Amino acid sequence: MARLFDPLTQRGVTFRNRVMVSPMCQYSSRDGLPDDWHLVHLGSRAVGGAAAVIAEATAVSPEGRISPADTGLWNDAQAQAWARVISFVEGQGAVPGVQLAHAGRKASTDAPWRGGGAVAPEQGGWTPVAPSALAFDAGSPVPDALDEAGIAKVIEDFVAATRRALDAGFRLVELHAAHGYLLHQFLSPLSNRREDRYGGSFDNRVRLLLEIIDAVRAAWPERLPLWLRISATDWVEGDGWDIEQSIALARLVGDRGIDLVDVSSGGTVPNAKIPLQPGYQVPFACRIRREAGVATGAVGLLTAPEQVERIIAEDEADVVLLARELLRDPYFPRRAAHALGAEITPPMQYGRAW
DSSP: OOOOGOOOOEEEEEEEESSSEEEOOOOOOOOBBHHHHHHHHHHHHHHHSSSSSEEEESSSSGOOOOTTOOOBSSSSHHHHHHHHHHHHHHTTTHHHHHHHHEOOOGOBBBOOGOOOOOOOOGTTOOOEEEEOOOOSSSOOOOEOOHHHHHHHHHHHHHHHHHHHHHHHHOSSSEEEOOTTSSHHHHTTTTTTOOOOSSSSSHHHHHHHHHHHHHHHHHHOOTSSSEEEESOOOOSOOTTTHHHHHHHHHHHHHTTTOOOEEEEOOSSSSTTTTOOTTTTTHHHHHHHHHHHHOOOOOEEEOOOOOOOOHHHHTTTSSEEEEEHHHHHOOOTTHHHHHHHTTTOOOOGGGGGOOO
16 A cells, blocks of 8 residues: 555544645635635545645734735634635545744735735735834835734734634644745744844744744644644755754754644745755755654645655655645545555545546
8 A cells, every 4th residue: 555545643633645735825815704716626625635635824814914815814704714615625534724824024915916016005905014124025015023012913813813723623723934924034034133032043033933833732722733834944055044943943843732844945035046846845854854853744846646655655754745736636646546556435426437
């Protein structure tokens, strides 16, 4: 039997295989509410056989959205709207998950198919917040640097969103500390120039993330897993966040109740030179798994059944998270099972095709 289709149990949750739907922003909601698009988008991947279906970067506050069309969990109406999607995903045997996020200085932008530029306040945008008053690039607004009260609000927003995620029925929460969004902005010295207890040294730069993990873990039941997505490196020599700091962080979060580190990279600065190639981030997941002693997820240009099977079979990561490949083919897990000689049970309605 292919190792890719071994179940994985974390706390009180069992994932039916090792193929997870990576969070993918859809930029298709109004007032933070998921709708029929999200039901079909996420539901079809559950039908396709993925073990966990993790909803897109979902904002913990209005100012934490990447775009005005992001989903959210900052009010009860949003939690109620998510419940319908969750019910369908879970009914197909997949674990419903959500990535909780705050975009920081990369907030208030337009959808990528409209250019992704900054959205001005008079057009429905807002002034972003960040660790320091440093714009992401020349076309981005200068954010307001968070004061201690603003930082406390960010922590409270993550906790409140976690509680709503539980009420809605999610069984997996992933905290987004990657891709140059707010929590990654605090981690990286490229975006964090603070001189208080949240900036400067490694211990200070990881402080906010650790405080959020502690607060969220206290609000999220012990029976349910909590994951963390990080960027293993900024891809900037010398001055940025790097794999050595990521390993040190992983050791800390593993002791604080994080059950898996989802290992991506980049996003802090626009001019990073990223050596894109198939599986280019897998070595980071492998090193963190082996050197920090925590479960990891591999992500990034994973497209072939044999490729993802090798990652699991050779213990380079505990799960694989697929994004674009699952946009191209929601039934990738079923195709992979066929290619690898495994069997996964189809929905009753589709049985005649198997």
